[in-house]
Amino acid sequence: MIIDFIIGITLMNAIPHMLVGYGKIRFLGLFGYGDNQNIAYALLSTIISVSLFSWKYGMAGWQENAIYTGAIFVLSAYWIFGKILIKYFSKK
Numbered sequence: 001m002i003i004d005f006i007i008g009i010t011l012m013n014a015i016p017h018m019l020v021g022y023g024k025i026r027f028l029g030l031f032g033y034g035d036n037q038n039i040a041y042a043l044l045s046t047i048i049s050v051s052l053f054s055w056k057y058g059m060a061g062w063q064e065n066a067i068y069t070g071a072i073f074v075l076s077a078y079w080i081f082g083k084i085l086i087k088y089f090s091k092k
Helices: 001-020 035-064 066-087
Strands: none
Touching: 001 035, 001 066, 035 066
16 A cells, blocks of 8 residues: 555656756755756656556556556656647747
């Protein structure tokens, strides 16, 4: 039960840190203030979450747990398109 909480919190923690890193917003992360520090923290959070999930549930868990797979899909979309979307929508 506690490991599921850690899996979820690290995955959801990655999203805001990645977005503030891409958006160049000053925000404190594990590695300090700054864009690259927040992106690195988001990457670390993602790796921890995926590693713990794979360790606990194995490959079958990816097919059986659609909620987690969906959350990973959303996070992946942010990783791929986040910088582009922030740049596009922040034009004045």
